[in-house]
Amino acid sequence: MTNMQKALFIKEIGKPLTLDTRPISSPKEGEVLIKVNATQVLPHDTASRDRGLFVQGHLPAIPGHNIAGIVQELGQNVTEYSIGQHIYGQGEAVAVIPDSSGLQEYATLPINMSAPVPEGFTDDQMATLPINATTTFCALFLQNWLGFPAPFSTEAKTFDYGKEKLVIVGGGTNCGKLAVQLAKIAGIGTIVSIASLSGEQNLRAMGATHVVDRHSDD
Ligand SMILES: NC(=O)c1ccc[n+]([C@@H]2O[C@H](COP(=O)([O-])OP(=O)(O)OC[C@H]3O[C@@H](n4cnc5c(N)ncnc54)[C@H](OP(=O)(O)O)[C@@H]3O)[C@@H](O)[C@H]2O)c1
Structure with a gap:
């Protein structure tokens, strides 16, 4: 494997992305290096x-x-994954670290922000999930949010x-459904979901205790 890779950069705000090269990073302790199969522009x-x-x-x-x-390479003391395994996760968006971004050939992912691609799902499918979960997690559990x-x-x-x-x-949104599931995991006693009633059965199975029709005038 060469130690250089192609990547798409934001080099100037307000301008199109630029295709260039950069070194492939080595995973640190608690990280793995993956060959990127799928990413999303959010x-x-x-x-x-x-x-x-x-x-x-x-x-x-x-x-x-x-x-x-x-997975291509394991950081020190990483035992959770093996080389060749398909995993998905979220790179660092807020405290920007280019090593863990997806618009390049190889990226590092922290163990605690990733998981194996479950059987029956593709890399493309799983790459759509992480931000929905982290957004919802922040909404419920960060101190300055619901807390x-x-x-x-x-x-x-x-x-x-x-x-x-x-x-x-x-x-009924993706974030809303994840909120129901995270609230259920936390053990919140009353979980009211305001959504279309076409999704009621699903929402109740996820943990909603009440589903209110968002189309109703009452
Ligand atoms: N996805 C993320 O990571 C993320 C991050 C930051 C912020 N957000 C924000 O969170 C919100 C939800 O995003 P999402 O990606 O989870 O949405 P989504 O999955 O695309 O939501 C689509 C669903 O929203 C419901 N809906 C449509 N119009 C509605 C309305 N007027 N009031 C209430 N529900 C309505 C419908 O479900 P039912 O007909 O079944 O009710 C529809 O199927 C958006 O405002 C988005 O900008 C999302």
């Missing part, structure tokens, strides 16, 4: 290119933070999730 990526969101002062940057591909304790936090041990009520407007 709304924040176009905002990065057009107005510098997250990348101002960090140019050149590389967009694409939903990534799936094949529920994350289920794995110390605070969670004494927090009474069962007493909590959550109303999800836009419950």
Whole structure:
């Protein structure tokens, strides 16, 4: 494997991406290097290119933070994956690190922001998932957002999730469905999803305790 790769760069805000080359990175402890098979250009990526969101002062940057591909190299002490395995995950979008961006041939992914591609799914399919989950996770569990304790936090041990009520407007969206599932995992007692009733059965199976018809005038 050569140590250089092709990548698409944001070199100047408000200008088209530039095709150029850069070195292939080595995975650090807790990371793996993957051959990128699939990535997505997300709304924040176009905002990065057009107005510098997250990348101002960090140019050149590389967009694409939903990534799936094949493990090439394991960082020190990584035992969770094996070479040749298909994994997917999210590179660092906010504290921009070009090594973990998808619009290049090889990218590094942290173990704690990735997972194996499940049987029956393709890399293309799984590359659509991560940002939906992280956005929803932030909405529920970050302190300045809804601020529920994350289920794995110390605070969670004494927090009474069962007493909590959550109303999800836009419950039929991808983020809304993930919110239902994360709320269920956390143990929130009342989970109200406002969505089309065509999705009611599905939403209840995911954990919604109530589904309110978003088309109703009542
Ligand atoms: N996806 C992300 O990672 C992400 C990140 C940041 C912000 N956001 C924002 O989060 C919102 C949801 O994004 P998404 O990607 O999860 O959406 P999505 O999956 O594309 O949502 C489509 C669904 O939204 C529901 N819907 C349509 N119009 C609605 C309305 N007026 N009120 C309530 N629900 C309506 C419909 O479901 P039903 O007919 O079944 O109700 C429709 O099938 C958007 O505002 C998006 O900009 C998303």
